[in-house]
Amino acid sequence: GNSVTQMEGPVTLSEEAFLTINCTYTATGYPSLFWYVQYPGEGLQLLLKATKADDKGSNKGFEATYRKETTSFHLEKGSVQVSDSAVYFCASGTNAGKSTFGDGTTLTVKP
Amino acid sequence: GAGVSQSPRYKVAKRGQDVALRCDPISGHVSLFWYQQALGQGPEFLTYFQNEAQLDKSGLPSDRFFAERPEGSVSTLKIQRTQQEDSAVYLCASSLGGSSVDTIYFGEGSWLTVV
Numbered sequence: 001g002n003s004v005t006q007m008e009g010p011v012t013l014s015e016e017a018f019l020t021i022n023c024t025y026t027a028t029g030y031p032s033l034f035w036y037v038q039y040p041g042e043g044l045q046l047l048l049k050a051t052k053a054d055d056k057g058s059n060k061g062f063e064a065t066y067r068k069e070t071t072s073f074h075l076e077k078g079s080v081q082v083s084d085s086a087v088y089f090c091a092s093g094t095n096a097g098k099s100t101f102g103d104g105t106t107l108t109v110k111p
Numbered sequence: 112g113a114g115v116s117q118s119p120r121y122k123v124a125k126r127g128q129d130v131a132l133r134c135d136p137i138s139g140h141v142s143l144f145w146y147q148q149a150l151g152q153g154p155e156f157l158t159y160f161q162n163e164a165q166l167d168k169s170g171l172p173s174d175r176f177f178a179e180r181p182e183g184s185v186s187t188l189k190i191q192r193t194q195q196e197d198s199a200v201y202l203c204a205s206s207l208g209g210s211s212v213d214t215i216y217f218g219e220g221s222w223l224t225v226v
Contacts, residue, residue, distance in 0.1 A: 036217075043217045049214065098159050
């Protein structure tokens with residue numbers, strides 16, 4: 001079946017540090033790939049997505065590139081802020097529209 | 112409304128009780144999903160509707176779980192004879208269409224605690 005494996009946390013960084021959260025997937029066919037973010041006390045919200053190989057999703061300074069050859073969709077940000085502290089979930093979307101999620105990575109950014 | 116709305120936000124049930132969780136999707140969204148999120152884990156798919164048709168219920172963990180969307184808008188997830196392992200956050204989500212490229216919008220969830 002489909003699965004998503006993401007880097008275990010928690011991750012603690014200082015403000016302005018570089019962030020990478022690894023994500024790999026297994027899927028039949030060609031899924032769309034997503035990163036969702038859950039800020040404290042809030043619901044899941046879409047951060048960025050990519051729908052085909054070599055696409056780059058980007059939003060709020062975050063980026064991720066759909067790498068079919070390595071079945072990866074790593075999340076990166078060049079300079080994190082305290083306000084980026086949240087739980088990040090990688091997900092793959094199947095043709096039916098349902099998604100398979102990773103277990104989440106908790107990011108804490110310290111001033 | 113502007114987003115996906117779920118109620119109740121918090122529910123404490125005694126083991127063996129039945130519970131019903133309601134979801135109001137974004138107006139006009141064709142697809143509706145239910146997910147279960149245990150503490151410290153990612154959401155796990157339960158079931159999927161396209162309009163009023165339940166197209167996939169492969170994630171429902173047992174026959175105690177039942178979902179409906181009779182008029183293609185509001186949906187209810189019902190859990191009969193609740194067990195402690197049912198304690199989780201139940202997330203509802205909707206999307207405009209039914210393909211893998213559609214953005215899924217999540218509600219804030221219904222937190223169920225079975226005691």
